[in-house]
Amino acid sequence: MASTITSANLVIASAAGGALVTAAFTAYECAYCGSSIVSEERWVREKIYETSTDDSPHYHRYHADLFAEQELSCWEKHEMELENARTARMVARIM
Numbered sequence: 001m002a003s004t005i006t007s008a009n010l011v012i013a014s015a016a017g018g019a020l021v022t023a024a025f026t027a028y029e030c031a032y033c034g035s036s037i038v039s040e041e042r043w044v045r046e047k048i049y050e051t052s053t054d055d056s057p058h059y060h061r062y063h064a065d066l067f068a069e070q071e072l073s074c075w076e077k078h079e080m081e082l083e084n085a086r087t088a089r090m091v092a093r094i095m
Helices: 074-094
Strands: 010-014 020-024 043-048 058-063
Touching: 043 074, 058 074
Parallel strands: none
Antiparallel strands: 010 020, 043 058
């Protein structure tokens, strides 16, 4: 996901003397659960090695911390799915 400044992540506030102050922050989305990753949360960035139309790198971001009543983080769930897919391919090759 490329970082873009949109009206959803652009903050305009008034400062002393009536001046307007604009501050932009980058909002990322978890590639596993799809919810926003806020600045206080720990997250993991995975670089995607695929050819693309532009030369800039692409990344997936995942929550690294557990949510309430969860046993695994989004990153751990993603890694577990990758491992299950690798195992299934190995079993299919053997049979």
